[in-house]
Amino acid sequence: MALITVGLIAIMIVMTYFLAQRVARLSRTTTIILELIEAVIVAASVLILRQTFWVLNGGNVLSWGYAIAQLMILLFSLYAMHNFAVTLVNLFIPLFFYSQALYLGASPQRWWVFALALAILFSVILYISHQQALALDSEWRFLLLQLLYAFAWCMVIWSVRPFHLFYTVNVLVVFIIYMWLIRFFVTRVNRVINHFARLDQAANYDELTGVRNRANFDTTTVGVFGVYRQHPTTPITMAMFDIDHFKQFNDDYGHLTGDAVLKHVAHHFNEELTRQTNNGELFRYGGEEFVIIFKDTSPTDAQHIVTSIRDTLQQHPVKINNTQLVVTVSIGISALQADDVDFNSWFKRVDHYLYLAKEAGRDRITVEGDTREFQ
Template sequence: MLDILSQLWSSIGQSFSYNTLHDFIIVLGLLVVDFILVFSNRGRFNSRAERRNMNLLGGLIPIITVIIFQAYLIAINGGVFSLPQTDLQLVILYYFLIMLDSRAQILYGIILSLGLFIYFSTQMALNHFQSGLGMVGIVLIALSTYYVNMNSKKILGNMLIYLFWLIIWGSSWWMVLILGLRGQTIYNYVALIVKFILLMSVVHYLNYFVRTALDRYLKIENASKKDYLTGVLNRESFNQASERAFQMFQLNHKTFSLIMFDIDKFKSFNDTYGHTIGDQVLQLVTRQTQYVLSKSDLDGQAFRLGGEEFGILVYSSNVDRAKELAKQVARKVKSNPLVNEGAVLKLTISVGVTEIKKNDAEFNDVYQRADNALYHSKNNGRSSITIDQELIRI
């Protein structure tokens, strides 16, 4: 027993003696870079398409980093696959797997593990046991990667669960990576896992403190961007988003549409039933609008512009598709009245729709066109949609 413990301790000592401080400094650098990227890009990716592209790119970055790092190690080792710093590479993979919330990384990780297994199979004479071990490792990598990615928030919130999945995920990878190590014992295998767990635990605690501070800041910042009553983005957020959309059109002709609407006879609801009912009307209309947007394949953002007036920016869309979205919102609002103490309050909206045009000198040109269309609807019987003087009854 003492001999086993002695050999294990010796293997752990050897694993930590190799560039451990160097690895730790790189891990700290990783945290700093990640913090800067998250902080600097926190408000840039508002549209669904932008977030999807960032998700794909974000999932690819750690994989590319690891491949380049390993290619460099192979080059300086005379073409021989190098594993001494693989723990650091696993730290990079696991850290980004949890923090990026990138579904794409699940696929990338599986492809990488398959590539390693194929590489080992062609370069080394693997017996049936080793091949079976590698295949089991790939299956466990796929399952654990999927679970960790889908449950990252729950895992980050509990240290015991975090350590459990850290061990499962790390062990799965080493079931494949161990195939590339010749003449290694079970003690070396355990030592490498221990080093990975300790490095990742340090990363977890450092990350926890950094992210907690950042989350508090972002919550305060996000609260300032939203309307307190309805929960949708406020006028200031609309001004910023609309200017970004206009700039994107000028740079690469990325089109967008603007839907503006307000609630018909809203003042009478306030005067007749009181401001509490008026608030409920605003909240109900907002919920119906958000529901339609969540079910649509269009990339739209809703804003409360003031009072009973709302706006929807529809990215990468022409006016015809925006018109169909406006119809869905208007019909949804009309079919869901507010019930108050037995009284059924029927709700309708008046809508104006337009799209960005080549001769628009600034976003205000788009805004004025949509606003004029909105008032054309209001002045012609309400509960309707106007597009370039065309009136559509709802």
């Protein structure tokens, strides 16, 4: 049973690492789905433990070993997974346990004990879910939370299946020892995750704007070109945009203002792109130039998206020392075509279309060679 419990915790560690590495890059919908999967894994882990004890004990799960293993799984998920769905699972389990006990014939006469235990348990769960780092950093706070959590669960169990006080003391002692070991591993797992997250951020994201950088763009385009060769009927579109008169911002207001403009444009495009589509990835190519790769998106659809983002950009000027600076962009758009022998031929065409938009007077868009003003 110890090996099963450790194995289930290992699975949760892998899921936690997987989400921590990728959640920042995914759409909100995809993130919610992954978090729900995490919650399902936690609930499934509890059911697996129950079924295992059921089989080993001939149809009986009235075991303190089962109780301790279940509490370890539930509490570990709270500390390791920053996930609202997992919190809901922890809140639901005691209600499920009590309801099942009543269904199986337990007496409800100690309902007030269950209500008091539930209030304590809910308070501890909600505190941990909002203060994981704070709870892990302080040994005494961690100890107090474990005592309250385990004691509340003992009260929940006692409300339907009374037992001797001696067992409560044993459970608390054993549980605290186990959870102290869990704390040791959780803190180190968090350090590893944070370390790799910092390395990933430094290698793949632009330090100033926070969006994907040139190195990540080069890596992504290799994969994109390969996917297109395998699925040539799936449209892939590139949009390149340039901040108009960017040098003037630096010359007139200073380089700090220029940096503020870059960050403002990058953040605005990134947020709106995430809100409007799951198929677009934004990169800072260099200087004031940015590139968006749209997967499974036609040039016309890409035009609608970037035009919409450009329009909202006009409504949100950069504010510097009580001065509002309206930023415009020029955009070139083209789809990857069957006669593009390599990525460079596609990129040069998009770059040329951006040049046409700028030559036509800036604050314009060129889509497959057709240049027009924004409406």
